[in-house]
Amino acid sequence: MPRIAVVGAGPAGTSFVLHALRAGVDPSDLVLLDRARFPRPKLCGGALTWRGTELIREIAPELVPHERARMETTHLRFRCDLGDFEVREGGGQWLYDRAHLDARLLELVRDAGVEVREGTAIKGVEAGTDSVQVRTRGTERFDWVVGADGARGVVARSVGLAPGIVGRLVEAVYEPTDADPNPRELIFDFDPIRDGIPGYAWIFPYPKPEVAGQANTGTHAGLYKLGIMDGRGVAAGEDLRAWTDAFAERNGYRRVDTKLAGWPEHYYSHRTRAHVPGVLLTGEAWGIDPLLGEGIAPSIEISRYAAGRLKEALDAGVRTIPRYEKTFRKTEPGQNLRFQERLADLLYGKSPDRWLKVLFSHRRMLELAAAGTEAYGRLEKHTWMLTRSYAWQLLTGNL
Ligand SMILES: Cc1cc2nc3c(=O)[nH]c(=O)nc-3n(C[C@H](O)[C@H](O)[C@H](O)COP(=O)(O)OP(=O)(O)OC[C@H]3O[C@@H](n4cnc5c(N)ncnc54)[C@H](O)[C@@H]3O)c2cc1C
Incomplete structure (x- = not known):
């Protein structure tokens, strides 16, 4: 038994x-x-x-x-209206169905x-x-x-x-129309914060299993998943759906799925x-x-x-x-x-615009992102170094 x-x-x-x-x-x-x-x-x-x-x-x-049913990418790209930068890990990222x-x-x-x-x-x-x-x-x-x-x-x-905290996400499969996407990158777009949604939108290549010839090529500019994460679960599902479709259109994608599906995250x-x-x-x-x-x-x-x-x-x-x-x-x-919980409390908390600016201009953080030696979400060991360099940048008026 x-x-x-x-x-x-x-x-x-x-x-x-x-x-x-x-x-x-x-x-x-x-x-x-x-x-x-x-x-x-x-x-x-x-x-x-x-x-x-x-x-x-x-x-x-x-x-x-x-x-x-998988593909490989080389980096993440963080972007918003303040600019963009690549996040390179110690190895590639994999996409699975x-x-x-x-x-x-x-x-x-x-x-x-x-x-x-x-x-x-x-x-x-x-x-x-x-x-x-x-x-x-x-x-x-x-x-x-x-x-x-x-x-x-x-x-x-x-x-x-x-x-x-329970977040709210919506997602669907899209195909590029006017876009010329790089199938080797995962895009994380923080513009939702500018519209009062505490989260980000993504564009990920999608290795749909039944698309012949796509699996393992890593270069197939075929299907993509676009979606949005509301990391505090504050926006209505219909607003997230409308935001994602508008985001897709701005970026040159057309929805393939009949609807944007939603699911929570804990x-x-x-x-x-x-x-x-x-x-x-x-x-x-x-x-x-x-x-x-x-x-x-x-x-x-x-x-x-x-x-x-x-x-x-x-x-x-x-x-x-x-x-x-x-x-x-x-x-x-x-x-x-x-x-990660601390970072989320800052970025999705009371002063999101301020912390978005910090994310995109914190020199030491940007160096770590570019280094190709670290792993996403595993930066706790650098807490003191990051805090010190943040304080120094503040004091010297560069933030
Ligand atoms: C839109 C969206 C996009 C995401 N994108 C990513 C991503 O790109 N990368 C990433 O790392 N994470 C992503 N996540 C998060 C990721 O999908 C989940 O965190 C992950 O699946 C958690 O794994 P789990 O095994 O804990 O739970 P789940 O994968 O949710 O598995 C739970 C299982 O429990 C079963 N179950 C539930 N209730 C019952 C019940 N009452 N009785 C019996 N069985 C039950 C379900 O059928 C399910 O199979 C995303 C989430 C969402 C919503």
Whole structure:
């Protein structure tokens, strides 16, 4: 009988299982449940940062070089009416069709001998003193339940773990009409801030699996995903849709999808609780990068941590993980998410125009962006250097 139910087979759920197995959990102790049948659609730009690709390589080395529904880019481009600059990481970024990426990861879970139940919606979870009851069509008891059920997770809600900030995003597939896009770059456009929307718009190449000849060429100027992230969830969905279509037209794109679809994002906060006895959260159910909404890589990083902590609890025969959230905050991924949280609070907070100006003129930050040695979202280690150089620039009147 499985002792641990993992709810949600997105990157958080599958990577949790794969990391748990690596930590020594027996496959027969795990069951992975998802309400969807795979491959299932997931609204997502599908962009994986350089660190994200490394994280996938760690759990699924065979997947990175062979996945057919993907493309590679060389850099990110941040832009707004103040100017633009390239962000070069220590390696390239990968673009995936999420339906395919998630289905491939799920295959690996199945191949490892773990029971997978698709088409199984969890309606609620009740944490008791010595087991957790999971409601589907009937009920089933487990020693542990792992909530990897994403932005609208039922697990967190059922056990009273309140969410942090929830953003609102819309996205669709477009094709260039007057645009001459560079399929090797990911565009992050911060102009929405000028229109009172705390977020950015994106233009990402889209490696649609069924477009013949597109996969792996990396040069196909075919389809693109355009969308907008409202990082505070303050704008109405219809305003975000209108903004995105106008943005697309300005940039020379025509919508291919019949409509712009919307989905929320749940952001990491150092205050969010993610554990009660017998239940823990991972991935977006706990929270992702609040600055740009990078979700795939942080979900895998959180799951690596969560799987290790659960294994410790199983070995100790306990149902409470001491300092689950606090200890994560001290890990490198936890510190980086906290750093992103601080940046998001500034850029999407009370003085967005001021911090947008800082982002586009902070000399040291621009040097790091150009260096090609760093990774997006992993700059916490440079906090003091960045703060010092910011203060110096302020004092010398250059900001
Ligand atoms: C428009 C948009 C664009 C994005 N672009 C990017 C991007 O380019 N790069 C990036 O890194 N991130 C991006 N993200 C964020 C990223 O998609 C998520 O953060 C990531 O998928 C989180 O992984 P997860 O496994 O935690 O959750 P999910 O991928 O959401 O998986 C959760 C799973 O749980 C299942 N589930 C939910 N409820 C239940 C239930 N009650 N019972 C059973 N199963 C359930 C769902 O079916 C789903 O399969 C984007 C998000 C949006 C909305």
